[in-house]
Amino acid sequence: MKKVLLAAAFVALTPLCLAETVSIGAEDDWYPYSGKVNGQAKGMAVDIVGAAFKAAGIDVKFESLPYARCMAMAKSGEVAGCFDTARNSTLEKEYLWHKQPLFKARIAIYARADSKQSGLTTKDLEGKDVGVTNDYEYGEEFDRNTKIRRSVSNQDEQGFRKLAAGRVEYMVAYEKVADAVFKKNEKDFAGKFKAVGETAVPELYIAFSQKRPDNQKIVDAFNKGMDAIQKDGTYKQIVDRWK
Template sequence: MKLVIGLLTIAISLPASAATVTIRADDWFPMNGDPNGDKQGYMIDMATAIFTAAGHTVDYKVMPWERAINSVREGKFDCVVGAYPEDAPDFIFPSLNWGMDGTGYYVNNASTWTFTGFDSLLTQKVGVISGYAYGEEFDALIKSRPDVFKDVSGTDALEKNFKKLVNNRIDVVVESVSVANAKLKELGFNEALKSAGTNAEKAPIYIACSPAKPTSKMYIELIEKGTETLRASGQLKDILNKYGLQDWQ
């Protein structure tokens, strides 16, 4: 009850008629997953808790990441989830992140290759996802070496990459550690594939809203205040527990 009252107070302080907040992204579980599943992803659960308590409804669907970014940028939809600032620097981001993400490098179980830095990737065929931001230095490397980095797209892009890896069509897959672990379990590939290393640093990930829509600033303010309320009330902990996760702060 305290959570609902707190979030409704936020909504009252930002007058607006009830709206449908449209969220788009590719499948990036546990951040966001199947819109029709029992577990849509913790970021979708957070967004739903915040926006519904403020009198709005949430319309969440998956699409290829590049298309999601472009569609939200054009104002066709309101927000994306699972975004780095590098993904869409022109978007409106909240001051509070919705997670910390580390990058892992995955290989066949029989492989002896290990990740020792970006240069070590240049001897491999590496699977990446079209439109993803991997960091300024890595993005430049991907662009400069199409002979090494092979991109795929679609709502099932990670699944495609892992299947290519299992079938020896590529040597390495680059992916978020938490997302990769969930996908490997889903596909039953835990024994076939393994981690060959991770980046030393983690990066913040966010929900971010369209630069083309006048409602975005209001939604971001709701998100910022709502995130604080979810954390203070204990509801954020409950949401994360559903996915076997802990608060990143």
């Protein structure tokens, strides 16, 4: 009987002992969720991902990367996964996904501060010049809408500078990230913009690579870790800390 119990325990723990360290790509310019600060990945999402892997018994190494490169490396298997990703129908089939989202975030539509508009949606952006950041997702409706004229930048800050200069009519950005950009560039951006609508409030995930043969087990372990930190209050503590 003892042998049976020991064997069962070993099977149960096996998915949590896949590797000493899992390498995960973290967006380097998306603070306060995930950004490169003093050479290290910092932010709410970084803390959540780290805590979930720790609860699953797996050490994680974060690689701070530009988002487009991060997703490309996850797709090719150079890293086990990349965050923070808003799932859409294109990405859905290209990556593996965990069950519970890391968090939700509002995507706002920004105009210059003298705008009289409000309540705009993705549909209202058709035929307009809109600032976006390279390879970011802005909700299924926006991502699939080919009538929006996208002006692509490598960083949100660059997109807001285009908006300030009148080179685009709107900028779309995740609200808390935009707030961090405004604070960082307070001298240039204070009082320059206003939110005039939203495109979506998506759930954000780690996009796990399909190219690594053991990655489904990594995803399963991460799911267990997320369950654990939700139940023991760690998740709430992290979110409250970043409010």
